[in-house]
Amino acid sequence: MANGEGQLEVDMVELDGNKLLFRFPDVHPNAVCELAFQRTLRIPDDNQAYPLPPGLGHFALEHVEDYAPHLPSTWQRHGGILLPMYQSEALWINFNSQQVDANPPYPFAVKIATGKINAVTGEPWQNKLIKNPQDYVVVPEQPWLDGYCVQKGLIRQFVAMAQGQGYTAEEQITGQSEHGGLQIIVYPMKRKYYEELCQKNSKMDFCCHSMVDDVFEVNRMQLGLAPGGLMTQEIYKDPHRFHVWDKQAPSRCFVHILNSEQWKTVTGKPIPSMPPSAQQYTQANLPWFEYYDDQSNALDGSSKLAALDSVAAKTIKNGEPPLADNSSIKPTNVHKLSPQRQGA
Secondary structure, three states, rough: OOOOOOOOOOEEEEEEEEEEEOOOOOOOOEEEEEEEEEEEEOOOOOOOOEEEEOOEEEEEEEEEEHHHOOOOHHHHOOOEEEEEEEOOEEEEEEEEEEOOOOOOOOOOOEEEEEEEEEEOOOOOOOOOOOOOOOOOOOEOOOOOEEEEEEEEEEEEEEEEEOOOOOOOHHHHHHOOOOOEEEEEEEEEOOOOEEEEHHHHOOOEEEEOOOOOOOOOOHHOOOEEEEEEEEOOOOOOOOHHHHHHHHOOOEEEEEEEEEEEEHHHHHHHHOOOOOOOHHHHHHHOOOOOHHHOOOOOOOOOOHHHHHHHOHHHHHHHHHHOOOOOOOOOOOOOOOOEEOOEEOOO
């Protein structure tokens, strides 16, 4: 899959069903990083911190190149994938690293941005990896990412909102609604350092967050991601030395978000029904989750991201009607999750 910004990443990014795979065969045959975009509940945006909501199945994904005649020219140049969301729908990103035989999962440094605003630091997008402040997550130590890192142990959920109305992180930080969507870049660990891990026979098995396994007017209609409700989630510090990452072998991908009508118009495929509200889900006594890893250290969070208005706060500032289905709830069926680690 080409990304329109050079040939380095060609054929290194592919779709496997509704999973996005970053392969690095020239680094190591085990170097395969998998991302899945999970549908989920939009938690109440009421400044209370909620536990992890469930995964409600993968978002559908399609190649940009398969529908290029129906897409804006900028999307054609960037390449990447298409993902459908309803306005005010939420998502989280699940990370997985290939594990072969008794070897440890292959480590990766993964940068995630929305509208080219880094979701960990709140800084403008840079292709290079930044050590201080750390602007990436480390896989497999970071099993998932649900939103913007606003404080140590707290994120604000990724929520889809229309560009041009001031809600998205991109608009609040840059004052513009140029990019939208998500931008991802993955750096594998250098082969020699992975082989050292294999020699130590260090094996880590992480539990899975998912418990339920015509050209349009892009500037007017495209969706970006905005900060929603607060959720308890730690973004972990890099446990490796910074020089272990192969900064000469990154792979990039753009994720363009279509609203439900655009998805049907462009692809001819239906979009899933709306997910239940958090209140409906809780009333049915279905499970929520808490994840704690006492062997990993968390980042402090970004003051830039913490200063952003949430969707609910921006709605009030704009004098608009409040979000539907935003009533506060009290989850009672909360399951505790933790990583299971074996070996040294």
